Amino acid sequence: MLCEQCRQREATTHIRRVTGGTAEDHYLCAECARAGGAASALTSPGMQLLDLFSGLLGNHFAAQEQAVPRAAAGRCEFCGSSLREIAQEGRMGCARCYEAFYDQLQPTLRRVHGELKHNGKRPAEDPQAARRRRTERELEQLREAIGAAVREERYEEAARLRDEIRRLEEGGGEA
């Protein structure tokens, strides 16, 4: 039996993945198994998400390729990965790939994660940067609130929020 991934070498690794009572079998050669096919199937609880990701990105890429043939021709300047390689593997080449292909990746990332807004830990940062970030987050919330206030014709509230934003922007936010 040939490896289902490369279809060249003899399959020597049998992987059965059981999810919620249904079994799924994979037959791979040692090389493909090592290269990741088996690896992710064996351990990663995110495997289905990974499948989903490359599936979605693959579809998206195919659609895009027809519409705008040159859109995906670019490569990440840092690691040299192309969007096609990323779509095929479901893996990014380096951290900068996210920036390089952000526009193309965004719809897929949204489908996998929902809103793209990190809301957790941040790398250890100096206190000044932390303060700036808190102010920025506060400003963002205030701007949203002011929009809502204007839409709902709560003008007094909007004026108050405007003053608050001005105070923060002038650096008065840190008492």
Next chain:
Amino acid sequence: MTNENNANKNNENTGHANKDNKNTGHTKWFAAKGDQSDVVLSTRVRLARNLADAPFPSRLDAQGKQRVTQRVRDAVQNSELNYIDMARLPRLEAFSLAERRLISPEFAAGIPGSGLLLSGDEDVSVMLCEEDHIRIQVLRAGLALRPAYDAADQIDDALGRGLPYAFDENLGYLTQCPTNLGTAMRASVMLHLPGLSSLGRAARLSESIAKLGLTMRGAFGEGSEAEGALYQLSNQVTLGLEESAALENLQAITMQIAEQERRAAAECLRQPQLEDQIWRAWGILQNARRMESREAIHLLSLARMGAARGLLPLPAETLSHLMTLTQPATLSLTEAPPLDAEKRDAKRAELIRNHILSKV
């Protein structure tokens, strides 16, 4: 002073990952009694981190991986972590580490340039150049999500001070696989669900859990029901949710499942047939002279169910511990030179008998 520190930290250990444990095979945290330990065997929290200025591991050759590995080693201040060169570690020892959940099975294959930082207690492991540049893992007995996270968080802070982490305001920690973006945290608990499993409810539970942003899957084996009724429950959502919220969510669902399992187990034990199976398992475990891995897991699971519900006279932890110790690679390493497959079945039966004997 500095030189001395450097000499002490990252003690090179290329030969035997568990030399000190060779005769006992003990992983200390695993044998301990933890919270909810009638149902929850262990907790693991994993954080993935990457360097902003190096391609992800799959785009690095052995030398590139080696350089990243070395940079992380240099940044480690914690002298309690020993360094293991994965390419030079004997495969059997590597597989044993995987059986004890300290590394992933694919990492055990020994990717050139990859390395492992491992604490003496084997409750902290940091995989270097696995799927991501850095994967910090902390293990605890029983249900201990917050303590495990806090420990991982501390290591992360220490590493982050000396290394340029790949991070984006909107996407959070940048990971090789886009499904881990955000907190890049995977918290999981290992559950023993023999009651739910034998009532055929585990599969349905997995489905309903998927809707809550969590994943539950069999921890071992093939076939439709998880071998040994061991399941791994973990968070799936990493972007948009704070770490503490994800942990609380997982904690709450785990507590609910534990309650369901207790009720299911009580229901099962009222069936004379299952009660008989438990006592038979108990008899075989104490008397058998040869035992294959699958049979061991099956019988240990039945006995563990009896122990957790007060039917059998020994702590459930002893049986959890045996479930790990009797895995092929870990078992082979209990003797030097390592045992071949032939002698393993006899050793397995002997190990089980002795362990049980020392606890009853």
